[in-house]
Amino acid sequence: xxxxxxxxxxxxxxxxxxxxxxxxxxxxxxxxxxxxxxxxxxxxxxxxxxxxxxxxxxxxxxxxxxxxxxxxxxxxxxxxxxxxxxxxxxxxxxxxxxxxxxxxxxxxxxxxxxxxxxxxxxxxxxxxxxxxxxxxxxxxxxxxxxxxxxxxxxxxxxxxxxxxxxxxxxxxxxxxxxxxxxxxxxxxxxxxxxxxxxxxxxxxxxxxxxxxxxxxxxxxxxxxxxxxxxxxxxxxxxxxxxxxxxxxxxxxxxxxxxxxxxxxxxxxxxxxxxxxxxxxxxxxxxxxxxxxxxxxxxxxxxxx
Amino acid sequence: xxxxxxxxxxxxxxxxxxxxxxxxxxxxxxxxxxxxxxxxxxxxxxxxxxxxxxxxxxxxxxxxxxxxxxxxxxxxxxxxxxxxxxxxxxxxxxxxxxxxxxxxxxxxxxxxxxxxxxxxxxxxxxxxxxxxxxxxxxxxxxxxxxxxxxxxxxxxxxxxxxxxxxxxxxxxxxxxxxxxxxxxxxxxxxxxxxxxxxxxxxxxxxxxxxxxxxxxxxxxxxxxxxxxxxxxxxxxxxxxxxxxxxxxxxxxxxxxxxxxxxxxxx
Numbered sequence: 001x002x003x004x005x006x007x008x009x010x011x012x013x014x015x016x017x018x019x020x021x022x023x024x025x026x027x028x029x030x031x032x033x034x035x036x037x038x039x040x041x042x043x044x045x046x047x048x049x050x051x052x053x054x055x056x057x058x059x060x061x062x063x064x065x066x067x068x069x070x071x072x073x074x075x076x077x078x079x080x081x082x083x084x085x086x087x088x089x090x091x092x093x094x095x096x097x098x099x100x101x102x103x104x105x106x107x108x109x110x111x112x113x114x115x116x117x118x119x120x121x122x123x124x125x126x127x128x129x130x131x132x133x134x135x136x137x138x139x140x141x142x143x144x145x146x147x148x149x150x151x152x153x154x155x156x157x158x159x160x161x162x163x164x165x166x167x168x169x170x171x172x173x174x175x176x177x178x179x180x181x182x183x184x185x186x187x188x189x190x191x192x193x194x195x196x197x198x199x200x201x202x203x204x205x206x207x208x209x210x211x212x213x214x215x216x217x218x219x220x221x222x223x224x225x226x227x228x229x230x231x232x233x234x235x236x237x238x239x240x241x242x243x244x245x246x247x248x249x250x251x252x253x254x255x256x257x258x259x260x261x262x263x264x265x266x267x268x269x270x271x272x273x274x275x276x277x278x279x280x281x282x283x284x285x286x287x288x289x290x291x292x293x294x295x296x297x298x299x300x301x302x303x304x
Numbered sequence: 305x306x307x308x309x310x311x312x313x314x315x316x317x318x319x320x321x322x323x324x325x326x327x328x329x330x331x332x333x334x335x336x337x338x339x340x341x342x343x344x345x346x347x348x349x350x351x352x353x354x355x356x357x358x359x360x361x362x363x364x365x366x367x368x369x370x371x372x373x374x375x376x377x378x379x380x381x382x383x384x385x386x387x388x389x390x391x392x393x394x395x396x397x398x399x400x401x402x403x404x405x406x407x408x409x410x411x412x413x414x415x416x417x418x419x420x421x422x423x424x425x426x427x428x429x430x431x432x433x434x435x436x437x438x439x440x441x442x443x444x445x446x447x448x449x450x451x452x453x454x455x456x457x458x459x460x461x462x463x464x465x466x467x468x469x470x471x472x473x474x475x476x477x478x479x480x481x482x483x484x485x486x487x488x489x490x491x492x493x494x495x496x497x498x499x500x501x502x503x504x505x506x507x508x509x510x511x512x513x514x515x516x517x518x519x520x521x522x523x524x525x526x527x528x529x530x531x532x533x534x535x536x537x538x539x540x541x542x543x544x545x546x547x548x549x550x551x552x553x554x555x556x557x558x559x560x561x562x563x564x565x566x567x568x569x570x
Contacts, residue, residue, distance in 0.1 A: 194413060194415055197370055197413070198413060198417035198476075200370065200403070201370065201406060201409075201410070201413075202430065202431040202479070202483060203405075203406040203483065204435050205400060205403045205435075206403075208435070217419075292421075294463070295421045295423075295464065296420055296421070296463075296465060
């Protein structure tokens, strides 16, 4: 057997000894749970009757649902919503990591900047922020770099830079970065101080320590709430209407609903897609948690 | 400027490996180290003993700059640690330079401080690969050899959580040795271990001492101190009270405080 993959002694299944015939294991009779069976039957019955009602209820217009669930403009909306979620989260995560390092730095300028960023973006409503990003091109028609009281060095039309898609991503990403920064900070604070000292004693530089030693350990604490935030972001993308950005899923289904005067089936379409994407994200989160739990989650606690 | 630009001088046999000069350390109003002078020569095994809170661990941590000193000078391998002295003033070195200085010493902690997300061999390879830029294959070979040296050749792929305390501490020693330090620092390496596991770690340290490694050890194992040390330091209330040949200090302590301490632990 490959030595490196060999399980530690204490993880060898207890039944091994039994199979060798050396130990006669106790005959264990598991606890009975009649209440659980009863509850299961009751809940199944309730769920079934509810599902039956919803499926046959004409108010839900399932024919309209079926007609529009894979409609091109809905699928395009799904694509944009996923894209907005991923890019805004990527922006938010990058900024949040930077903010955490800045807050932990011994440079007072960096610390103060990070504090103000978090204070501002966490302290104002995301809807308001999105409105402002939408108005950015009106408020600042031209961005330019110029000498004080002198001529312009470089400059460009703001409308070229801050398109509705960019405004949506920046608005969502900047807002989220402030929340993530706090989550990340908690993750880094959870690491034993000895880890930093051990890395310093090896002569590692600060950047390497963050990347190689602290970040992988913080990830274990960071991933679950960040998964939470990602799912929150998925649904927060429906606010980009404020920019206005009009290609996301919620806007697409609303537009159809308004045209048909039938809000319910289109809400079901939107709900179906949000739930599907969330389920997909949860699978991804499971694998991330498994990856960053290595070395810690190898021995599971007894759960009963 | 010259003092910063010159490369670290290589130590020679004549030069002390560690030289502490008038070290003071304050934590707020607590005077943790009081005017400590200490010289550790090449190949010497210096053991510091003393009651809890006497400042022995703090002193050890000053040598590789995990603690900032309040007064005095620390020389490691002939080089002033942490500062550049220009016109009598101490200019703080860049973090990069301090990291470079730390590479010449290895440290073993009371609570092991292995990186929990890396296997035993990855822990040992971390320094060489990510600090010294040793090729991975070479680092792996060296790490495997070090694991063999500390008697853990079979456990390369285990995570720290799957190792006993004694095994973890031996991996930690191998991790420090992988950087090929010229001085090894041990901060109570057996204090967090079950009594039955102390021996295996002490054996590794003994083996290291007999190989000629310069080291400083803080410990409560007086018997071990007697056996391996050739320089014993007794500390109390932040000061070095008595030092010298271990047999002399342990058998005929001249200071009453040393006598009082030894009468309790021996």
